[in-house]
Amino acid sequence: MRLFWKRKGPAGPRPQDIDCGQVMQRLYEYIDGELDDPDLVARIRAHLELCQRCYPHYGFERAFLRFLAEVRDGAPPNLRRRVFQRILEEETRKG
Numbered sequence: 001m002r003l004f005w006k007r008k009g010p011a012g013p014r015p016q017d018i019d020c021g022q023v024m025q026r027l028y029e030y031i032d033g034e035l036d037d038p039d040l041v042a043r044i045r046a047h048l049e050l051c052q053r054c055y056p057h058y059g060f061e062r063a064f065l066r067f068l069a070e071v072r073d074g075a076p077p078n079l080r081r082r083v084f085q086r087i088l089e090e091e092t093r094k095g
């Protein structure tokens, strides 16, 4: 069996508490601060820090930085969401 976790997490939320599909579904809301469930936010953060499948595969960090650079506060939420998804797709395709 392959191990996907880089290291054992400290006490607190474990990356196994949420699966990769759920993380990706919530990724935009997580980044944009739309999640109002602190427990869920902590689980997603723990997952992204430790999961070797999600983090590199999705180019998460690069996409996030580009997203911040391209989208300013004035953009309406729907536009921000579309821009983020486009950037994420581009970064994912590049690998």
Ligand SMILES: [Zn+2]
Pocket (backbone or CB within 6 Å): 019, 020, 023, 047, 051, 052, 053, 054, 055
């Ligand atoms: Zn994952």
